[in-house]
Amino acid sequence: MKKITGKTGYIMLALFVLWLLCAMVSLTMGAAQVTVKEVVSALMGQSSDSSLSTIIMDVRLPRIVGATVVGMALATSGTSMQALFRNPMADPFILGTSSGAALGIAVGMVLGIYSGMLGFGLISIMGFIFAIAATMLVMSLGRISGRMSNTGILLSGIVVSSFLLSIISLLYVFNHDKIASIYLWTMGGFNGVSWDKIQLITLPIIIGVIFLSLKAREFNAITLGEDYAAGIGMNVEGFKKTTMIVTAMLVAFSVFVSGIIGFVGIIVPHLMRMIFGVDHKRMILLSAMGGGIFLLVCDTLSRVILQSGEIPVGIVTSLFGAPFFLLILRRTKPENML
Amino acid sequence: MNPIITLKDLSFSYEKDWILDDINLSVPKGAFVAVIGPNGCGKSTLLKTICRMLLPQKGSIQIKGKDINQYGHRELAREVAIVHQHANANFGLTCEEMVMMGRYPYQTTWKWENKEDSKIAKECMIYCGVWEFRRRSMSELSGGEFQRLMIAKALAQQTEIVLMDEPVASLDLKYQIEILRLCKKLINEKGITIIAPIHDINLAIQFSDLTIIMNKGKIVEYGETRETISHTNIENLYDIKVKQVVDAEENIYYFPAI
Numbered sequence: 001m002k003k004i005t006g007k008t009g010y011i012m013l014a015l016f017v018l019w020l021l022c023a024m025v026s027l028t029m030g031a032a033q034v035t036v037k038e039v040v041s042a043l044m045g046q047s048s049d050s051s052l053s054t055i056i057m058d059v060r061l062p063r064i065v066g067a068t069v070v071g072m073a074l075a076t077s078g079t080s081m082q083a084l085f086r087n088p089m090a091d092p093f094i095l096g097t098s099s100g101a102a103l104g105i106a107v108g109m110v111l112g113i114y115s116g117m118l119g120f121g122l123i124s125i126m127g128f129i130f131a132i133a134a135t136m137l138v139m140s141l142g143r144i145s146g147r148m149s150n151t152g153i154l155l156s157g158i159v160v161s162s163f164l165l166s167i168i169s170l171l172y173v174f175n176h177d178k179i180a181s182i183y184l185w186t187m188g189g190f191n192g193v194s195w196d197k198i199q200l201i202t203l204p205i206i207i208g209v210i211f212l213s214l215k216a217r218e219f220n221a222i223t224l225g226e227d228y229a230a231g232i233g234m235n236v237e238g239f240k241k242t243t244m245i246v247t248a249m250l251v252a253f254s255v256f257v258s259g260i261i262g263f264v265g266i267i268v269p270h271l272m273r274m275i276f277g278v279d280h281k282r283m284i285l286l287s288a289m290g291g292g293i294f295l296l297v298c299d300t301l302s303r304v305i306l307q308s309g310e311i312p313v314g315i316v317t318s319l320f321g322a323p324f325f326l327l328i329l330r331r332t333k334p335e336n337m338l
Numbered sequence: 339m340n341p342i343i344t345l346k347d348l349s350f351s352y353e354k355d356w357i358l359d360d361i362n363l364s365v366p367k368g369a370f371v372a373v374i375g376p377n378g379c380g381k382s383t384l385l386k387t388i389c390r391m392l393l394p395q396k397g398s399i400q401i402k403g404k405d406i407n408q409y410g411h412r413e414l415a416r417e418v419a420i421v422h423q424h425a426n427a428n429f430g431l432t433c434e435e436m437v438m439m440g441r442y443p444y445q446t447t448w449k450w451e452n453k454e455d456s457k458i459a460k461e462c463m464i465y466c467g468v469w470e471f472r473r474r475s476m477s478e479l480s481g482g483e484f485q486r487l488m489i490a491k492a493l494a495q496q497t498e499i500v501l502m503d504e505p506v507a508s509l510d511l512k513y514q515i516e517i518l519r520l521c522k523k524l525i526n527e528k529g530i531t532i533i534a535p536i537h538d539i540n541l542a543i544q545f546s547d548l549t550i551i552m553n554k555g556k557i558v559e560y561g562e563t564r565e566t567i568s569h570t571n572i573e574n575l576y577d578i579k580v581k582q583v584v585d586a587e588e589n590i591y592y593f594p595a596i
Binding site for chain 1: 386389390391411412413414415416419420422429430431435439440442443445447448450491495
């Protein structure tokens, strides 16, 4: 497959139009079928049907924004981690962030802490704190001879993740009655996402994405090798540390809203590289937009595939994304991969 | 004349054994300095300490009379460029994008490449004969072309010192000569100082002005190439018998006596 080399601005505009189309389709779909005209009047605040207006403005729209923002965060984190570790399989979950979050949530559920703080469930806040703590632990364990080692961090991430997941399994064993709720949460989803949560995560995620996109030249350099990056004047240690903290924050904010959604951080960056090439100057922002669109589409499918109820979005990301990914992979030139 | 690089009592170790052991060195501006010695004698480590990729446990390094630790990351990269032996050539950037990275030390978070950077990158690519490849992915280049591209990138850094880690390793004879001629051109026309470990002692004799002989982390000889690379020194260094051949133009060549 030949890469698309048009101006980044035009590509981004095209992706934005695609996102608008997907968002509009998503707003019309669901248990209550709504026409485009009704959606537009609800968005303009001119709908006479208050229940329809509530469905559009307070149920579907926050969900669309949430899926988009979380998709952006996960895809950007995946792109950054793969460049940082020069490993196509790296994504933020390998840093132990997701298993940390899962443990935090599981502990909260077992202890029955359902009270709120600032309008947010204490359980979500525990997930957030555990996610950051697990990442910090991996970063400190991954130091070899005083320096952050890629192999050390990847291995520490895998070991810490396995360890934390074992603790979760132990919690399952001793708390049969709560297995269903914990398990469902770990599958991820946007059911019941409120504007309060969206407001909290959107700004930090957008700042994080912009920050990482401003580091595009550094990502290009470090992909060529750490010695190479240091040779052109990069502070490699500082860059690695900052990137890991920012990506962990992005993932922690995502987990806070949607639980654990796998696959986006792996599939979207690779997909965008295969289509648009490897240069991070365009890749970071294009990945963010691609991640937003991908997760929005998956979330819409997750709530309309079944007549009754919905399926966890993590299942849709894999079912829908894997075949598409493999199709593109077979047609991609080696230099458009990491 | 003040030396451009000065190393004083420099020692470096990864764990317990000294990889560099009490190194003292002064390099004059505009010299081509070859570093020869057996594998593992500390040649690459020496280069990495000079560009601060490795921090020595003892001693000091001065670049243009200023302690290396007083330089910022970008500031140092405006004084010293390094051409690595290995870079991830499979990363699909174009050759022009690759050379443009040499302008990184002159940019900031908010100030990215400008027209001046593009102009300098173009000049460096033309100088090194890689302008015609500018649109090609660097993964498509041959070994010699890739090495010329990396030198163009180093040149784009506009430094007075270029460190080259075994610049002709794994190149065929044609490219070995071509790369070393390019190095001489950089020295003669731009006054750049080059330090390069070179395994082929005959190439070192033909192209370098000064030679450092290293063994077991120490500098055992340093001086004018013709005087430093002698029959006795080579036999002692590699612990083998060598034959010396002198051609009609009084060029000296050494070959292992098999």
